[in-house]
Amino acid sequence: MPRAKAGEEASRKAVRYSAFYGGKVATMPKVPIRSLDDFSIWYTPGVAAVSKLIQRGVELSFEYTNRWNSIAIITDGSRVLGLGKIGPEAALPVMEGKSLIYKYLGGVDAYPLPIRVTDVEKFVDTVSSLEPALGGINLEDIESPKCFEILERLRGRMTIPVWHDDQQGTAGVILAAIYNSLELTERKIGETRITFLGSGAANIAAVRLLGEAGADPKKMIVVDSKGILHPGREDMDQLLLRNRWKYEVALETNGGRVTGGLEEALNGADVLVAAAAPGPRVVKKREIAGMAKRAIVFLLANPVPEMWPSEAIAAGAEIVATGRSDFPNQVNNSILFPGIFRGALDVRARTITDGMVIAAAREIARFAKDKGLSPRRIIPTMLDWEVYPRVAATVGVKAQEEGEARKRASKEELGRHAREIIGRSRKMHRVLVEKRIIPPPPPR
């Protein structure tokens, strides 16, 4: 089926199936209910004894409730997928989808929670007030630069991990894909010239993370709608006041003080990371042709990449990745976030550091390498479910090394635990489907 037609078909099914199933996720008891008497254990009066215990030591809430495995997926609906500011209710199907992936691939109970709060101060207050019930927060689809401030403030305020998937998740997966691309094209990260097209949450976070991972910021160039970012640009003071994260990137990158547009930024560049606007004509063949030999090109806009991968290859790119599953090399957060949170929850981490994300990216890259690298396979797919326990174990160990874990466990223990819990989650789902408790989708 042609790609456009397949997309339309998926949209039609999404609407029909969502109505049929009444959404994608639900809560489910995980304790036996043998008779009505059991309710006196799980609920009143028995439950009061558990509450009293926790009252004496609130950390026990991680032991005696499902808090240890619970996160919330929180959005204000201000920048949802490629749809823009669609509001919290319209964002709910997307958050439900994310919740489903968290459960199925990471065994994490993730509550979709769009909130009707736009003010940053109130948003931070609202989210931080949820801490007693949760082991972590996944911020999602919040407009830039508001998302930077919210993440920064919540991380400073909460003692559970706060993760913004559009920043940290995307940056982490980009890094994983870059590790293997560099290996295939025999490059060293510190010597690689990387051009970023787009200065939204993903690329701003990627610049920072890649710098932490050893890339040289002076060899990075960021291009936005006004051209190449550099400290002499006229809008620098505006950025200082309106988007200080981008301002910092302008100061730290582009050591050669290159000016102009994408063509100038790509001249001799080794890597392009485009996370800009849906294509296909956002990046041109002649711009790719100006890159270094064995060029690496990531075209991450959805639903249509900044240029078609075939055109990028025709223009000289050796490795091409997109955000889509129907092309080779899908660079998508979903390969990272279930494992990251599985690992963070399993050691009861206080936060998710850049070091943990870099370790996760390395593990993802290693996994793909173990399975055999090629220009058409630089990163695992969502079907490679064994990658998630591996990422979880790596993240758990790194959290301990960095002093951010409340619980200690060996890598083997963490890997085993993650495999069990993810395996159980998948098995439960399989049984529900096989027993037709989850009915098959409706016929046409």
Next chain:
Amino acid sequence: MEEISVREARREDVEEAANLVVRMKRLNNEFDPLFTVVDDAPARARSYLSTSLESKSSLVLVAVKGKSVVGVLRAEVRERTFYKPTIGGNITDFYILPEHRRKALGNTMLERASKTLRKLGAQVVTAEFPARNEIAVKFYSKRRFRALTNIYAESTE
């Protein structure tokens, strides 16, 4: 790395220093619409600085790296008719290019300005900037300046 030096401005600095003054005025616009910059601001800035260079009661300092002006500070000596001390030096414009901030250049320029203003008779140094410019508030507060005058505005249009 080329050194940055701070000195009194010369006529040949006016063109580049005026660009920085215009940048500063545009930055002010971020704080309040009553600081909307006029279209011919560059020409006005050049004339403003040229006049200041000729005035004995004004001071224009520039920070120079190689042949480029990377910072500008303009101040003037004013009589304080009803108050003691009776002569003050007021910094009206102060701008450093983003790339050269956070390297103590602001401090160097401010100290140099204070010293020169004292020589011109000023017994107190003041600085004016938009009320909502928190960055400037922090900069001066850190250097023991305190808020002295409030100017409130209401547009009559």
